[in-house]
Each structure stands twice: as structure tokens, then as C-alpha cells.
Amino acid sequence: DKKDFWMQLNEKRAAAKVTKEDESKFREQEIEGKELDKKVEELRRERITQEELSELSKEDLEVLAIKSKMNAGYKMTPQIVKKDVSQNEYAVVSERLANLPGVDTTVDWEREYPNDKILRSILGSVSTENEGLPREQLDYYLVRDYNRNDRIGKSYIEKQYEDALHGTKEQSKNITDKAGNIIRTEKVTEGKSGNNLMLTVDMELQKKVEQSLEKNLRAFHSAEPMMDRAFVVMMNPKNGQILSMAGKKIVNKDGGMQIEDFALGTMTSSYELGSTVKGATLLAGYQTETIKPYTHFFDAPMYFKGSTKPKKSWKDFGDIDDLRALQVSSNVYMFNTALKMAGINYVPNNPLDIKKETFNKMRYYFRQFGLGVPTGIDLPNESIGQMGRTDDIPGFLLDYAIGQYDTYTPLQLAQYMSTIANGGYRMKPQIVQEVREQPHRPEDIGKVVRSIEPVILNRVDMDTSYINHVKEGFRRVFQETDGTGTATFKGLPYKPAGKTGTAETVYGGESDIGRDENYNRKKCYNLTLAGYAPYDADPEVAFSVVVPWVNDDKSGINSAIGKEILDSYFELKAKRAGGNPVPVEQPNKAQ
Incomplete structure (x- = not known):
């Protein structure tokens, strides 16, 4: 004052x-x-x-x-009174410390992100000294020798790995007089820098994936004003390591369009994923002996009592088996599978009498792939999606069977496809590979303190032959004539397989551009894609692409992104194998 x-x-x-x-x-x-x-x-x-x-x-x-x-400080707790001091100021004060009881000079840290905005939302943030420890966790940190004004990880990687990143403080003893004034300070133990994190993310690949998302959002946005975001997850299906986790979001700032990092949305936002989940529907049908491999249904519009609109595929396919159903993305085949699981033989214009138990049964199998449950990723605040009601309209089970009812995250979609790719093992997604000590020399990367080993969360309750059968269907989607992914992926040297998806939905954003004159949300589509490569050997990469709220379901933005990210992955692999390894920057941090 x-x-x-x-x-x-x-x-x-x-x-x-x-x-x-x-x-x-x-x-x-x-x-x-x-x-x-x-x-x-x-x-x-x-x-x-x-x-x-x-x-x-x-x-x-x-x-x-x-x-x-x-x-403003606390008794016996260091309080920073000036930062960014000059070398001269530091020297002048340091020379006079003997005459300044209670005053000290020290070198402090500031977090630096060498890759700028790449993966920023996933890396998280740290508190300032003014924010200090969060009030709701004050006791937790104080008993662990933190000071009230210490900076800590506030979110995501910074928060999840705070224990590893936080260094050990120098222990000092303050000698005071009878009045409580500090006479001198004696060092008890030396401090130690915090550890570094080695991420599983391939930063060279991550940059290319983010460039693809940004390029396609810019290219399509003028014709697609509601489409303001897009996501990609790439992971190793053998061990669950995240290779790329990218999201971009269009925001309006200062009267102009800007694209911001939204990698966080891959695990915190969820959407109807459409036909990409049809592999899970078939596998649920096989395992419950509702259908068998090569079971046939006739694809034509289906009519039910009480409904004025038929349930149908995007075109009539006639007599088809399960592999053909995946290849051309038949809705009617999945409807029949769901009805069989409910114990119903389809008869035109009959009522639907589907019990809640059938919903629970199908969800049981979907969840084994990670759809509708936590993926287990080593980050906080993961969304599990939204589960629709099961007690009002029986027809919702048919929507569920084609991916147009419950919502899932892009990360869940990648885990689902990864589980099929590796033969049925749901792997815990991991974004941290190792914890390492601070290196003693700039050219070193530090001694390994802890390696994060792969974790199998569960083996799906399904016969391996059934999984391989669905994988053949996914191959046909990308490689056989009139497969829904053939135009983009057929004949590519890295031999991809997968499934396209188009979900009818309504705009879920905040902008008025997604509402009509009565302020009702406009109808639109979520375009999705999921797959893996190569299909003829142990797949080494699985991926998901999610582009919500698109007007034109034939725009192909999902496939365009999918091809670009797979091209980037295999181009980098070939370049590194050819004797010109590409240095991969790892966004380590130390404290």
C-alpha cells in the first residue's frame, strides 16, 4: 500500500x-x-x-x-520477488547475500515447447507461481514436500506424470533468532532435476498428420461451413503405442478464421461413427450364433408397423453374405443381424418387440473392443462417449447396429480397429514410452528410470476365425471392386484394409450456422474411416479418422485424410530404412 x-x-x-x-x-x-x-x-x-x-x-x-x-508469501517458504533479472542484477545481489538475511538468488525454470503448437493440448499446462497449488489438492501436495506457491502440472501429460517430472528439492535448514528472524541457512541435501518423458508419438509423423488435417479443413470449409473440426489417431496395434494423436478445430478470432490444436478432442469428444462399427456387429452375431460366416440376407427396404419410413441401405443389394455386406456397407444386413439377436425373424409390417436385454448383449460385445468404455490411455479426463436410452423405441437397436445411436471418441475407434487388426487383443493406448533421468551431456538422452510396458486390457470373447473373417471383409472394402474404400485405397503398396463410415446426425456445435430459421439443429453427417496396414502380414499401424458435421456425405474428406496419413507413415518408414534416418523430436520436459 x-x-x-x-x-x-x-x-x-x-x-x-x-x-x-x-x-x-x-x-x-x-x-x-x-x-x-x-x-x-x-x-x-x-x-x-x-x-x-x-x-x-x-x-x-x-x-x-x-x-x-x-x-504475500508464506513463512519459511521461498517467494519469488523478481524474475528475468539481468546478469548484472544477479551478480550484484549474489555478492551481498551475506548482508541480506532471508534473501537468495537462484536459477529457476520455465517450460519450453520446442515443437511450438504441435500436440499442445495433449501436453497440458503447468500452473504459475501466483496460482500455486490447487486448493482442492493442497494437503495432497503439502505432505509431499511441495510449497504452496510451487508450479505443478495442471492438465493431461503435465498432470498425469507430475510425480515423474517434478524434481527433488534441495533441503535447507533455516537458523533463526528468538524473534524468528533468519540468521543463516544451511544446506542439508542437494536437489535433483525432474525426469524427462520419452513419448511414443512420432513427432515427424505427427507434424505431417496435423498438416493434412489443417490443409483439408481449409480446402473444404468454404463449402462445408458447419464442418469445423477433424481428428486422427494412429497407433501400433501390437503394443498400443500412440504414433499420432491429432485434432484441428476452426475458430473465428478477430474477424478471421484460425485453426487451433484440438488433439485433446480425440479422447474428450464423441460422435456417432456410422458404418465403421459394423465389424463389431457381425462379430457379436457370430459369437452369439445368431449368424455364421457366409450367412445370407436379402438387402431390400424393411417396413415395420408404426413407422412410415422404411429402414434401408444406401442402395438395394439383393441377396448378399456378410463379407459382401461389409464390402458395400449394407445397413439391411446389420438390421437383420440385430433382429436375429433379439430372436425376431423379419416379417414386413410386423411390430418390433425388442427387449432391453438385446441392447445389453450387443453392447457387451462392442465394449470388448473399447467402444463405450474407457480405453485406458495414460491421460486424465477421457470421455467414454454417450449411451442412448434403451427403454423407449425398439428401432434404436437397428440404429445401434450401424453406428448411428451411441457415440464414441476417435481414440475408441482406433482401439477397436487395432483390436481386430492384432487378432483380438485390446491394448491399453500409451503415449509415454519411458521415463528418463536428466542427461549429463547435451548429446545424451538420459538413463532409463522406468519403461512403460505394453498392457493387454482383455482378449475379446470371440473365436479367432471370426475375427479373421471380418478382416477379410475389411480387405474387400479397400481392395475389391465396388468396395466403399476402393476408389482411394485399392492397389496401394502398403496394402491397407478398413471400413468407411457415414453417420446421419445433427449439428452439435455452438455456432448459429448449424441452426435453421427456427433455431433447430441442422441435419448433417459424420464422415469416418478406420483401418490398418498391411493386411497380409502382422499389421503395424492402425488408424481412425473422424470428421463431424459435414453437409455432403460424398465429399470424401475422410478418405483423403486417411490416404495422406498412411502415405506419410510408410514414406517415413522407407526413408528411415534407406540409410537416412529422420530424427524424431520427442517433446520431453524437465523440472
């Missing part, structure tokens, strides 16, 4: 502000003791003028600012 500081600098002038006569008037009001001292102090402060305060020099105000910061 400027008035307090002015009074300290001008004790005689401050004392003269209150006269004996003023004190007598207070006593006449029977004000004595501490109350009198308080009244006198208040009157003295009131009589300090702005003109007198303007006498404080720039140097005085700097001293006041430092004193205010010192007063």
Missing part, C-alpha cells in the same frame, strides 16, 4: 498528521487503547494527499512492489 510505504519513509510528517487535539476528541467519545490506536491510524492515512504520494520515486515504487511480493 502506497500510504503505508509513504508513512515509513516520512515518519515525522506522518506523525504530524494527527494532533493531540485529534486524540482528545477520540477520548471524549470514550475511545481508548487499541481502538484509539486504530482510529488514529485511519485518520492519519486519510490525511495523506495524492500530492504527497506522488513524491514516491520510481525506485521507491519498485521497492514497494518487492516488499508486497515478500509479504
Whole structure:
């Protein structure tokens, strides 16, 4: 407070502000003791003028600012009073520390992100010294030798791995006099820097994936004003390691369009994923012996009592088996599979009598692939998607069977496809590969403290032959004539397989552009894609692409992104194998 500081600098002038006569008037009001001292102090402060305060020099105000910061601290807890000091300032103060009890100089840290905005939302953030420890976790950190004003990881990787990243503090003992003033400080133990994290993310690949997302969002946005985001997840299906985890989002700032990092959305936002989940529908049908491999159904519009609109595929395919159903993305085949699971033989114009138990049964099998449950990724605040109701309209089971009811995250979609790719093992997605000590030399990467081993969350309750049968269907989607992914992926040297998806939905964003004149949400599509490569050997990469809220379901943006990211993966692989390894930057951090 400027008035307090002015009074300290001008004790005689401050004392003269209150006269004996003023004190007598207070006593006449029977004000004595501490109350009198308080009244006198208040009157003295009131009589300090702005003109007198303007006498404080720039140097005085700097001293006041430092004193205010010192007063804001906690007893025996270091309090930073000035940052970004010059070398000269550091030297001058350090030379006089013997005459400045309780004052010290130290080298502090600031988090740097060498890859700029790449993967920023996933990396998370750290608190400032002003924020200090979060109130709701104060006791947790204090018992672990944190100070109240320490900086800690606030979100995602920074928060999840705070214990590994936080260094060990130097232990000191303060020697005080009887009045509690610090006489000297003695060092008890040396401090130690925090560890580094080695991520599983291939940063060279991550950059190319993010470039693909941004390029395609810009190219399509003028024709697709509701489409404001897109996501990609790439992972190793053998061990669950995340190779790329990317999301981009269009925002309007300062009257212009900007594209921001939204990698976080791969695990915190969920959408109807459409036909990409049809592999799970077939596998549920096989395992419940509702259908068998090569079971045939006739694909034509289906009519039910109480519904004016038929349930149908995007075209009539006639007599088809399960592999053909995947290849051309037949909805009717999946409807029949769901009806069989409910114990119903389709008869035109009959009512649907589907019990809740059938929903539960199908969800049981979907969840084994990670659809509708936590993926287990080593990051906090993961979404599991949204589960639709099962007690109102029986026809919703048919929507569920084609991926147009429950919602899932792009990460869940990648885990589902990865589980099929590796033969039925649901792997825990991992974004941290190793914890390493701080290196002693710049060219080193530090000693391994802990390796993060692959974790099998579960083996799906399905016969391996059934899984291989669905994999053949996924191969046909990308490689055989009239497969829904053939136009983009047929004949590519890295031999991809997978499934396309188109989900009818309504706009789920916040912009008015996604609402009609009655402020109802407009109808649109989620375009998705999931797959793996190569299909004729142990697949080494599985992926998902999710592009929500598209007007034109034939735009092909999902396939365009999918091909670009797979091209990038295998081009980098070939370049590195050819004797010209590409250095992969790992966004390590230390404290």
C-alpha cells in the first residue's frame, strides 16, 4: 500500500498528521487503547494527499512492489520477488547475500515447447507461481514436500506424470533468532532435476498428420461451413503405442478464421461413427450364433408397423453374405443381424418387440473392443462417449447396429480397429514410452528410470476365425471392386484394409450456422474411416479418422485424410530404412 510505504519513509510528517487535539476528541467519545490506536491510524492515512504520494520515486515504487511480493508469501517458504533479472542484477545481489538475511538468488525454470503448437493440448499446462497449488489438492501436495506457491502440472501429460517430472528439492535448514528472524541457512541435501518423458508419438509423423488435417479443413470449409473440426489417431496395434494423436478445430478470432490444436478432442469428444462399427456387429452375431460366416440376407427396404419410413441401405443389394455386406456397407444386413439377436425373424409390417436385454448383449460385445468404455490411455479426463436410452423405441437397436445411436471418441475407434487388426487383443493406448533421468551431456538422452510396458486390457470373447473373417471383409472394402474404400485405397503398396463410415446426425456445435430459421439443429453427417496396414502380414499401424458435421456425405474428406496419413507413415518408414534416418523430436520436459 502506497500510504503505508509513504508513512515509513516520512515518519515525522506522518506523525504530524494527527494532533493531540485529534486524540482528545477520540477520548471524549470514550475511545481508548487499541481502538484509539486504530482510529488514529485511519485518520492519519486519510490525511495523506495524492500530492504527497506522488513524491514516491520510481525506485521507491519498485521497492514497494518487492516488499508486497515478500509479504504475500508464506513463512519459511521461498517467494519469488523478481524474475528475468539481468546478469548484472544477479551478480550484484549474489555478492551481498551475506548482508541480506532471508534473501537468495537462484536459477529457476520455465517450460519450453520446442515443437511450438504441435500436440499442445495433449501436453497440458503447468500452473504459475501466483496460482500455486490447487486448493482442492493442497494437503495432497503439502505432505509431499511441495510449497504452496510451487508450479505443478495442471492438465493431461503435465498432470498425469507430475510425480515423474517434478524434481527433488534441495533441503535447507533455516537458523533463526528468538524473534524468528533468519540468521543463516544451511544446506542439508542437494536437489535433483525432474525426469524427462520419452513419448511414443512420432513427432515427424505427427507434424505431417496435423498438416493434412489443417490443409483439408481449409480446402473444404468454404463449402462445408458447419464442418469445423477433424481428428486422427494412429497407433501400433501390437503394443498400443500412440504414433499420432491429432485434432484441428476452426475458430473465428478477430474477424478471421484460425485453426487451433484440438488433439485433446480425440479422447474428450464423441460422435456417432456410422458404418465403421459394423465389424463389431457381425462379430457379436457370430459369437452369439445368431449368424455364421457366409450367412445370407436379402438387402431390400424393411417396413415395420408404426413407422412410415422404411429402414434401408444406401442402395438395394439383393441377396448378399456378410463379407459382401461389409464390402458395400449394407445397413439391411446389420438390421437383420440385430433382429436375429433379439430372436425376431423379419416379417414386413410386423411390430418390433425388442427387449432391453438385446441392447445389453450387443453392447457387451462392442465394449470388448473399447467402444463405450474407457480405453485406458495414460491421460486424465477421457470421455467414454454417450449411451442412448434403451427403454423407449425398439428401432434404436437397428440404429445401434450401424453406428448411428451411441457415440464414441476417435481414440475408441482406433482401439477397436487395432483390436481386430492384432487378432483380438485390446491394448491399453500409451503415449509415454519411458521415463528418463536428466542427461549429463547435451548429446545424451538420459538413463532409463522406468519403461512403460505394453498392457493387454482383455482378449475379446470371440473365436479367432471370426475375427479373421471380418478382416477379410475389411480387405474387400479397400481392395475389391465396388468396395466403399476402393476408389482411394485399392492397389496401394502398403496394402491397407478398413471400413468407411457415414453417420446421419445433427449439428452439435455452438455456432448459429448449424441452426435453421427456427433455431433447430441442422441435419448433417459424420464422415469416418478406420483401418490398418498391411493386411497380409502382422499389421503395424492402425488408424481412425473422424470428421463431424459435414453437409455432403460424398465429399470424401475422410478418405483423403486417411490416404495422406498412411502415405506419410510408410514414406517415413522407407526413408528411415534407406540409410537416412529422420530424427524424431520427442517433446520431453524437465523440472
